[in-house]
Amino acid sequence: MSVLIFIDQAEGHVKKASLEAMSYGAKIAELTGTTAEGVVLGATGEDLAALGKYGVKKIHHINAADLTHFDAQVYTQAIAKAVEASGATVVVFPNNADGKAIAPRLSARLKAGLVAGAIALPDTSNGFVVKKSVFSGKAFANIAVNTPVKIIALNPNAYAVKTGEGTAAVSILDAAIDAPKVKVTAVNKVIGEIPLSEAELVVSGGRGLKGPENWGLVEDLAHALHAATACSRPVADAGWRPHHEHVGQTGLAIAPNLYIAIGISGAIQHLAGVNRSKVIVVINKDPEAPFFKAADYGIVGDAFEVVPKITAAVKKLKGI
Ligand SMILES: Cc1cc2nc3c(=O)[nH]c(=O)nc-3n(C[C@H](O)[C@H](O)[C@H](O)COP(=O)(O)OP(=O)(O)OC[C@H]3O[C@@H](n4cnc5c(N)ncnc54)[C@H](O)[C@@H]3O)c2cc1C
Secondary structure, three states: EEEEEEEEEEOOOOOOHHHHHHHEEEEEEHHHEEEEEEEEEEOOOOHHHHHHHOOOOOOEOOHOOOOOHOHHHHHHHHHHHHHHHHHHHEEEEEEHHHHHHHHHHHHHHHEEEEEEEEOOEEEEOOOOOEEEOOOOOOOEEEEOOOOOOOOEEOOOOOOOOOOOOOOOEEEEEOOOOOOOOOOOOOOOOOOOOOHHHHOEEEEOOOOOOOHHHHHHHHHHHHHHHHOOEEEEEEHHHHHOOOOOEEEEOOEOOOOOOEEEEOOOOOOOOHHHOOOOOOOEEEEEEEOOOOOHHHHOOOEEHHHHHHHHHHHHHHHHHHOO
């Protein structure tokens, strides 16, 4: 018995969401009297033994050539092998893009109950019950998982990273994996930008900015803060900004520590993608804009006057 955590990487480095998943999985192991183990797929630039400080006692490393590019089917197979090797009864994923693609496949493969979007530790006082948010964060559901193997996909920012002492034993797992059914022929990366899904700070603009020619306002503030940029859907639909910046129900769901919304009304479909942000700052000239109800801080004012002042203040504070 163990708790197995999928340790997701980007460019050979462990993502923050995986550090949270390890801390979460280690706590479940502690609560259920077992140990936490991790699985890393593909080449890595990490000192795997050092990941022990997040509470994992052992890392299964599968480094087959077919794991170089993310492929949900191949990754699912590899993780299933690690489940077998570790005898895991609980498998934890970060509920990010990779976790969302693999966890349901593993669930079907192992006939294991899955709770996607968990926001708290499981309650094991009477069975195994996991709390998740539903209806875009408007309500909660407590899901009882009754299958022998249980899978949890943990929402980013729902559980704090905890570090301690210790190193993990590293085991190279030589798992036979079927060849991928698809071949990656090219990878086109957006470079020079902070990836939105991983960003701690996000500056976002809406239709209130009137047109793409005014986006310098958003970019200057984002640059000063070292933040990623995002936008509302109509802005992406109009071609003012690329679609990968669109956040909301039909776009990316993000959970940064700070989300600054400039000239965005705060429609429910927009909030669905950003309401897990730790701190929300809204800048809107309409005091009745619905976004103010979801804001931690609100500035009623014209973005064209307010934002340059904030940018100047941030630059002054940072000495840039
Ligand atoms: C099925 C469905 C899915 C959808 N999915 C998404 C989604 O994923 N993401 C998303 O964003 N939307 C989504 N939408 C659209 C959503 O309903 C809203 O229409 C959209 O979010 C509005 O974008 P906006 O706030 O930029 O524009 P608007 O609603 O036009 O709001 C502009 C805001 O800017 C303010 N403003 C104007 N001038 C200034 C100024 N000078 N200074 C400061 N403030 C100013 C205005 O007061 C207003 O509040 C979806 C809709 C549907 C039906």
